[in-house]
Amino acid sequence: MAELTVKDLMKRYESGRARRRLWEPHWQDIAEHLIPRKATISVTNASGQERQDQRFSSEGMHSHELLAANLQGTLTSRAFRWFDIRMSAEEMWKRPIVRQWFQDVSRDMWETTNRSNFQSQSHEFYLDITGLGTGHMLEDESRQTPGEFVFTTYPIQNYVFEEDAEGRPYATCIELMFTLDQAMERFGVDNLPGKLLAEAKRTPDKQFPFLRWIMPRRIRDAATDNRQNRPWASIYISIEGEQIVEEGGYHEFPSLIARWSKNTGEQYGRGPGNTALPDMKTLDKATELGLDAWAKIIDPPLKIKDDGVVGDIDNRTGGFTVVREMNDIQPLDNGAARNLGSSEIKIEALQLSIRRAFFADQLQLPKL
Numbered sequence: 039m040a041e042l043t044v045k046d047l048m049k050r051y052e053s054g055r056a057r058r059r060l061w062e063p064h065w066q067d068i069a070e071h072l073i074p075r076k077a078t079i080s081v082t083n084a085s086g087q088e089r090q091d092q093r094f095s096s097e098g099m100h101s102h103e104l105l106a107a108n109l110q111g112t113l114t115s116r117a118f119r120w121f122d123i124r125m126s127a128e129e130m131w132k133r134p135i136v137r138q139w140f141q142d143v144s145r146d147m148w149e150t151t152n153r154s155n156f157q158s159q160s161h162e163f164y165l166d167i168t169g170l171g172t173g174h175m176l177e178d179e180s181r182q183t184p185g186e187f188v189f190t191t192y193p194i195q196n197y198v199f200e201e202d203a204e205g206r207p208y209a210t211c212i213e214l215m216f217t218l219d220q221a222m223e224r225f226g227v228d229n230l231p232g233k234l235l236a237e238a239k240r241t242p243d244k245q246f247p248f249l250r251w252i253m254p255r256r257i258r259d260a261a262t263d264n265r266q267n268r269p270w271a272s273i274y275i276s277i278e279g280e281q282i283v284e285e286g287g288y289h290e291f292p293s294l295i296a297r298w299s300k301n302t303g304e305q306y307g308r309g310p311g312n313t314a315l316p317d318m319k320t321l322d323k324a325t326e327l328g329l330d331a332w333a334k335i336i337d338p339p340l341k342i343k344d345d346g347v348v349g350d351i352d353n354r355t356g357g358f359t360v361v362r363e364m365n366d367i368q369p370l371d372n373g374a375a376r377n378l379g380s381s382e383i384k385i386e387a388l389q390l391s392i393r394r395a396f397f398a399d400q401l402q403l404p405k406l
Contacts, residue, residue: 054198101396171307207295209253231279314395
């Protein structure tokens with residue numbers, strides 16, 4: 039791609055990353071309450087590390103998963119064909135043989151989609167768009183099985199994108215990590231920079247960062263139909279060594295980047311997770327305080343008359359405590375039992391508000 043150098047593309051990526059960084063604390067906050075396994079946006083956790091030990095309610099998680107599952111089941115179900123293709127030329131479309139050809143192609147596309155990993159990746163896409171407000175799923179052709187599809191939904195912290203004059207996403211840069219073996223399999227050893235190969239010899243298991251730009255190709259030979267002259271460029275860059283390791287292309291923009299709702303002048307979207315966040319935070323705290331009150335009712339603090347107990351207090355089941363008089367040790371009435379009822383009412387109101395934010399009150403069948 040002669041019109042842009044590697045330094046230009048890396049600078050363009052850094053610019054997008056700076057814009058994204060302003061959103062990351064907010065996404066992290068939503069993910070911690072809604073999708074704890076995705077809560078690695080602005081913090082780093084070890085693989086397998088517990089990520090929801092601070093959560094006291096799963097109401098938001100359940101409602102969110104219900105909305106994502108319903109969208110997947112109604113919009114892109116595996117059970118029925120949810121798309122069709124046709125011609126815009128009405129005269130041609132009236133011919134039965136043309137209609138039949140398009141029907142056959144539509145069926146083949148649907149069957150190929152169902153053979154792929156579309157269902158698992160589309161679920162992640164629906165989770166992102168309903169929770170974080172923005173989702174990105176890439177459709178590509180399998181390198182191992184040509185003619186088959188491969189879909190990838192990327193974490194929101196692993197990509198940036200740009201909009202055209204009408205606010206539609208038209209370019210994206212995806213951050214990838216490959217080990218030496220993966221990079222050699224993907225790009226070939228001859229295309230990798232010497233700096234990366236030298237570093238890999240010292241640390242064979244190290245993962246190296248790569249960038250993948252997918253963007254309009256401004257300079258191309260339209261008469262030549264190869265990957266280097268298609269309307270959309272696909273460029274892999276090794277950050278280690280700042281070198282292009284692969285250049286290809288597409289006839290159409292292969293990334294589906296969607297926003298649930300979008301403010302004018304903003305690039306990223308906002309979703310139901312943004313709406314439900316205050317209630318989820320309040321519910322977590324209310325549930326924590328309710329559990330504390332519950333513990334005080336079950337195992338209440340004690341009030342003890344000075345020098346009224348002989349020896350130590352035995353709190354074990356069936357334990358014995360010696361007192362001078364029967365009233366010298368009693369449970370302390372701290373009001374926890376009286377306040378627990380009103381706390382449960384407030385918790386139920388918060389749960390209902392969260393369910394409404396994710397339309398769960400409309401998606402679930404009423405209880406009989």
